[in-house]
C-alpha cells in the first residue's frame with residue numbers, strides 16, 4: 001500500500017479512517033461519534049462507546065490462544081525465567097483484581113504502582129484497568145520525594161509495591177523509600193500491597209501493609225468481570241517532567257488508546273498475533289506502558305519482561321533471548337546500543353537472529369554511527385521512532401506495516417504517522433515553515449489522534465496553557481522539540497526548546513534536579529544543564545554557588561560537598577537524576593534581569609561558542625565556569 005495515500009486519508013477522511021481502526025478492538029458498546037472536537041483543544045475519541053483495556057489485552061485472547069505465552073519474564077538479576085500463558089494471566093489478573101477490590105478499589109479510583117520489572121507489576125496494571133480504576137506507575141528508579149509528590153497528586157487508594165529491585169547485581173530496597181514517601185506525602189494511602197520477592201527483609205506496617213502472596217491464597221478462584229467503561233474514561237496517568245519543577249500527570253483515555261496502540265502495532269511495529277515482542281524498556285516509562293504491556297497484549301503477542309542490564313552476564317544476553325524466545329520485533333533506546341557497541345563485537349554473532357524482523361529505537365536522538373553499527377551488526381532494518389509520554393505512540397517513524405519498502409533515512413526518525421498533522425513553526429514569527437531545511441518548533445495541529453493525552457490530571461488549565469497556548473498564543477500542540485524537514489518530507493529532531501534533558505533516554509527536568517540540589521543546606525544557588533555525552537546522549541551537570549566558599553576552597557572539600565549533593569539528589573529523586581558532576585563557582589551567569597543563561601552554561605560545557613551575551617550581568621561568571629569545568 002501507498003503510505004502517502006493512507007496518511008492523507010487519515011487526515012482528510014479522519015473519522016472514516018479511525019472508525020475502521022476501531023474495529024481492531026472489541027467493544028461492549030460501539031461508539032456514537034468518532035471524534036468530538038467541539039471544545040478544542042480537548043478531544044473525545046469514540047464517544048458513546050464502551051470497552052475495557054484488560055478485556056482487550058487479556059480476556060479476548062483466552063479462547064484463541066490460552067496456552068500461548070502472554071508474559072515471558074526473564075530476570076538476569078535473580079536468575080529467574082517464568083512464562084505466563086494467556087490462560088494463566090487471565091486467572092492471575094482476576095486474583096489481583098479481587099485483592100484490589102477487597103481493598104475498596106473501584107471505578108475511577110487510583111492505584112499507584114511502584115515496582116521493579118516483575119510480572120506482578122504488569123498484572124497490577126491490568127487488574128487496575130479491569131476494575132475501571134486508574135493506574136499511575138512510578139518508575140522504580142525514583143526515590144521518596146519524587147514518589148511523594150506523585151502520591152499527593154494522584155491520591156491513590158492503594159499503592160502496589162515490592163521489597164526490592166535489582167540492577168547490575170545491586171539490590172535496591174524499595175520499601176524504605178516508599179515508607180519515607182508515605183510519611184512525606186499529605187495524602188494518606190489506605191493500603192499498601194507488597195510483593196515480597198525475598199530480596200531484602202521487609203518491615204510491614206500493621207493495618208496498612210498487606211502481603212500479596214498471603215492474600216492471593218484467599219482469592220485463588222476469584223472471578224472478577226471487566227468493568228465496562230466509556231471510551232473516554234481515564235485508563236492511567238503517567239508523570240512526566242516539563243519546564244517547572246512539578247511533574248505533570250499525563251492522563252490517557254481507554255478506547256482511543258486501545259485503538260491507537262493496536263493500529264500502531266500493525267502499521268509501525270509490524271507485530272502479528274502469536275509473535276513475540278521484546279521491548280527492553282521499563283514499565284515506569286511510557287515506552288513500557290505502550291510497548292511492553294498494552295501494545296503487544298492488545299495484539300495477542302507474547303511480550304518479554306526483562307529485569308537486567310543489556311551487558312550482564314555479557315553483551316550477548318539480548319540476542320540470546322531473541323534466539324531462545326524467537327523474538328520477532330525488538331524495541332530499545334539508542335543509549336543501550338551505544339553501551340553494546342563498547343563491548344566485544346563477537347557477542348552479536350553468537351546467536352541465531354533469524355526470527356527478528358526489525359529493531360525499533362526511540363526516546364532520544366539516534367546518531368548515525370550508532371544506527372549504522374547496529375544495522376550492519378545484526379543485518380536487520382533499524383527503525384527510529386519519535387514520540388513523547390504525552391502522545392503515547394509514535395509521531396514520526398516509518399509505516400513499514402503499510403509500505404514495507406519504506407527505507408529509514410539516517411539521522412531522521414521518519415515521517416508523520418497516521419493522524420498527526422505535524423507543522424514546523426518559526427520560532428520568532430510563529431509562521432509555518434513550508435520550505436525544506438528550515439529549523440522550527442515542531443508542533444501538531446489539533447485534534448491530536450487517538451491515544452494521545454486527554455489532559456493533565458486534575459488540571460485542565462495547565463494542559464491548555466502548557467501545550468496549546470505556549471507557542472505564540474497559537475492553538476497548536478507544542479512538542480517543545482526543535483525540528484527540521486528535508487526535501488523529501490523526512491523530519492530531524494534537534495533537541496528540546498525547554499529545560500527538559502534526556503539522559504540515556506530518560507526524560508528529566510533540570511528544574512526538578514535544581515530543587516533537589518538546593519535543598520542541601522550548603523547550597524545558595526544552583527543551575528543544572530544537560531551536556532552532550534558520548535554514551536548517554538546527555539548528562540546533567542550542576543553548577544553550585546555555596547553559602548560558605550571556604551567549604552570548597554580545596555579539592556578534598558569540593559569532592560566531599562559534591563558527594564553530599566549527589567546523595568541528596570539520590571535520596572530525593574533517585575540515582576537516575578543524579579548530576580554526573582557538581583562544580584562550584586562564586587556566581588552564575590545571569591542576565592541583568594536575573595534570568596539564568598542556561599544555553600551559555602551548556603555551550604561552555606560542550607566547548608561551543610556562547611553566542612550573544614550582551615545582556616550578561618557579570619562577564620567574569622563565564623570565565624569561572626570555564627575554569628571550574630577545566631579543573
Ligand code: PRX
Pocket residue numbers: 240285286287361362363364365366384385386387388389390413479480481493495496502505506507
Ligand atoms: O525530545 C524528544 C525525545 O524525548 C522526548 C520525549 O520523551 P518521553 O516523554 O520520555 O517519551 C519518549 C517516548 C519514545 C521528546 O520530546 N525523543 C523521543 N524520541 C526521540 C527523541 N528525540 C530524538 N529522536 C527520537 N526518536
